[in-house]
Amino acid sequence: MQEEQHITSVPIEDTYDENQIQVLEGLEAVRKRPGMYIGSTSSRGLHHLVYEIVDNSIDEALAGFCSRILVEIEEDNSITVTDNGRGIPTGIHPKMGISTVEVVFTQLHAGGKFGGGGYKVSGGLHGVGASVVNALSEYLEVEIKNGEHIFYQKYERGQGVGSLKQIGETTETGTKVHFKPDGEIFKEGLVYDYDVLRRRLREQAFLNAGINITLVDKRTNAPEDKKMVELKYDGGIREFVEYLNRNKEVIHEDVIYVNSVREDSEAEVAMQYNDGYNEMIMSFANNINTTEGGTHETGFKSALTKVINDYARKTGMLKEADANLKGEDCREGLSCVISVKVTEAQFEGQTKTKLGNSEIRTIVEKMVNEKLGEFFEENPTIAKIVVDKAMTASRAREAAKRARESTRRKSALESSSLPGKLADCSDRDNTYTEIYIVEGDSAGGSAKQGRDRRFQAILPLWGKMLNVEKARIDKIYGNDKLTPVITALGAGIGDEFDLNKLRYGKVVIMADADVDGAHIRTLLLTFFFRYMRPLIEDGHVYIAQPPLYKISRGKIEKYAYTDQELQDILTEMGDGRTPSVQRYKGLGEMNPSQLWDTTMNPDTRIMLRVDLEDAQQADETFTILMGDKVEPRRKFIEERGTSVINLDI
Template sequence: MSQQNNNYDENDIQVLEGLEAVRKRPGMYIGSTGPGGLHHLVYEIVDNSIDEALAGFCTEITVEILKGDVIRVSDNGRGIPVGIHPKEGISAATVVYTILHAGGKFGGGGYKVSGGLHGVGASVVNALSSWLELTVKDGEHVYFQRFERGHYDEELKIIGDTKETGTSVMFKADDEIFESTVYDYEVLLKRLREQAFLNAGIKIVFSDKRDEDNIISETLHYEGGIRQFVEHLNAVRGNEAISGDVIYVSGTQGDSFAEIAMQYNDSYNDVVFSFANNIHTKDGGTHETGFKNALLKVINEYGKKFGKFKEKESSKKGKDAPKKEIESLRKEDVLEGLTAIISVKLTECEFEGQTKGRLGNPEVKPFVEKLVTEKLMNFLEENPETANIIFDKCLSASRAREAAKRAREAERKKNAFGNNSMPEKLADCSERDARYTEVYIVEGDSAGGSAKQGRDRRYQAILPLWGKMLNVEKARIDRIYGNDKLEPVVTALGTGIGEDFDIEKLRYGKVIIMADADVDGMHIRTLLLTFFFRYMRPLITNGNVYIAQPPLFKVERKKNVRYAFSDEEKEKYISELSEGGKHNDVAVQRYKGLGEMDPEQLWETTMDPEHRTIVRIGMEDALKADETFSILMGDKVEPRRNFIEKNAKFAQDLDI
């Protein structure tokens, strides 16, 4: 994008409102006070530096996790304006960090494109930090100001001279606000890598310096931008590209810019990520709809133009005549095996929902649709070999969908009683209102037996799973129907799968996966989450899927029993139950499986709503499970080896 006017000063800082309610209602501004909200603080500060890059004035950003989980973000942009704000009478930099929605993104001319318009901004990060230190270099002087919980005692002051420009922000999240102030390196790395891909050429250096003896640092710098993003996604999942190099199209309309990178691979799953002003629109929106509409239109038009849909000639008539060929593809056919990134950059983004999950700008849909229609058709006509590979892949997906339809119809005929024909192993509940019911999907007959005896039969149903599950990584939907391991799950829930899915038919409001805390249990959880993510996704988006958290230890002394869900809890209970610091009279039992607990224990620890812990699964959890499953169950050895080597250090108490 073109570089803008360098005249960025205190007059560009527009004030919308004050900062009063942030500390009282932090969830309104950052979503939660859990891990998501904590990491959001970092994203907001980094987004300010990214905006400088979008404006053409920043080429390098440094992000550091320092000892004590202090964050420092530095860039070589222009530096926040330090002059006296015409309305507020204090430094413009102080205004940015103390007044909500004050910044250069509200029509003042400081930024043409910004990811932070709908965001919470520097002032909220300041308000939710126990302390924050701001350092600004304007090419002449170094300015400094310190804040504590959003307030300051001293004005912004000069502490030195410099010829450099840029902004550095160091802050410590407030432990009075957040459940934990410990950052997850992998979570931040994923977000920063996205930003580096989405802004081709920018360099982000990310370091974890919390352990002085084990400093981790990565330089994220991708001249290929979103083309490399697509290649990265395929590589980490172990997918093999089948359509040659990444296809890339881009274009502008007024001040708006759109770019799309796409590549087909040998998998049966689609990975389509969309972004607006660098913000991941996880619920899609007008840009994603425009892309998918155009993709379907182009591939269908290509097939018709070059006779790909023609029926095979035959002299046979009547029932012996060959079945009619497919006349057109559907959206799910052209998405199978596709990895794509859609990125738009707009003067003003209209996001639907507080979390910016969906782009609402109506003008973006026809813009993206026209761009992709014209340029993708040109590409296919100029590259007939690649075009044929893509079309054949889509046609194969369409035939598999038809096969799934036939399998579904055969399954319906076999189960003549419909939803009344429940799986043999299902122990159903008496309540029929899904608002009050829950089903435990339990690993193994042994644990299933304990769960059946320990449950509350009024509203808790139990479905045991057994044997080796189908590898959904290597199976299309037609192989799901009739599968003796997954079909009972589908039948019990009552919703159907794929295009037949109907959330209104769900028989249980809570679908709770309950598996052992070992390798096999992890496999069951990951497989089921992947299955739900791919074939019954509304279960997750609607918030119906949960993971049960059975205890890892039973700590007992003289009939005084505690259940520990972590090593830390175990040690805590041992100390509490010990007399005079002696631990030898405290018995500790490590639960390797749910089957080791009797029905009463299983009820008390894992199934009683008054005392249990269950974790609701969101889309991020399901996506992570899907990625993990692709790596572990795919055909490629190298991604699997890398995953195991990277995660081996986190494995504890494995029952192998």
């Protein structure tokens, strides 16, 4: 009622007119809306600051003037990036009337990447990198060597502290940038993750053959094996593909590599097949990871399918009456890196996740058609292995299609197409509803009784679940452990998966906090990642966090979710009668009201959302945990088993 009164009595000074239109000038706009420039102010955005500065050094390498980049995580989680490029120009800018260094660090859309001849190829297309990092830093210092003098300037929250100064003499060239992210912006924390930075820098080293990138962690708590890593790959993206396949069984030894160079562009593709059933295609344009693909990826896929079909027809492996192999058949088990470098890259938005240059499709398609076709002619043994795998995949796809149609017919004949063990909710609005996939009938019974029936559905799982990492899609349809999950969610799987048909907005995995529970969670996450990936990408998958302990003294009851929390509660209870501590071995030990209070009540529960930060890392993790190779899994568990609390995918 108060809100209605406020709306109907707007005072005259609150009139909406030209006086209310605010113009944010320069870096003020970046500080006001940082997410528009770096995606978010979470950990992802924090690390993005490093990428922006490193990308500037990489651009110097692309131009042929930089061979070494040093990235240092300082003790206070500030960052120093040093390169041996040409150094930012230090003269007075003819238009702005201030030093060019200050222009680069304080003006949006200022840089040498707009056709002025400074860079032929660049990832930093929009010219906002250095200035955005400066705007979002508590302080930033830049030191430049131009072969004669050393220059220095400092900024605080984007504003220059004094002008550019000459502080010494040198015969070297290069740029050093030292910055401390601003705690006023990054409120979730300012701690850098060594592994995240290492993954990104390794990627850049693969994409730029021969460049030396070194990462050093100067923090005192850094483990010895993570103090420093030197990344240099003379084999470029060939070595990248070998790295992607290092935990997999490859079906041909040598990586296939093709490239094409034109006056204003360059394209290269490296590829190798493994005995798995999933494809991993990573595409890049001017060193930017185009996670949503684009014209270069489309051109590659089209040409690959054509080359394999043409070879299969020519050699008689495909008979005249046989249908052509489809694209997904030809890509089963493929690990591939596509890298293009163009003068005028057209990306979709500042996030640069999809390439739009139409001419690149033609260049990549022509290159793969001609050069992969030649490779197959010259290497018939490898060609036959590839075609055989595609034909096996085709037969499995047809079998999956028959199984899918059979499942649909069966569902249509039944009175209800939903699984018998599903306790559905009454609400149908998937922005509100959630389904708990629960391990075992005992826990399922408690969850069914304790839930809010309006918006919470319960699906108990039982028996041994299929490891989809070791199975083709034809084995998934009709599987009595996975079919109930597929049917309950209602969105299909694989290429037919449609997020718009999802029946529940939250898909919550609720399993015991023991080894068996961890196995169930990993199996389900593997299934979602391989066959329902948008479910994870759009943030619909959650992990329930049931308590480990119940602490009681008299009428006081408290729950602890970690060993440390248990100790804190015991300390808080202090002296007096010793509290009773119950260790929950499984969800079934909790009665319905306890399960609701601790794990299912939206007001009190703790849930972890599963985020897909890095598809390559996720692919690698699932391959290690659920694949055939024992040694990588043993090493993974030895290195991380004692420290893993939450698994970020």
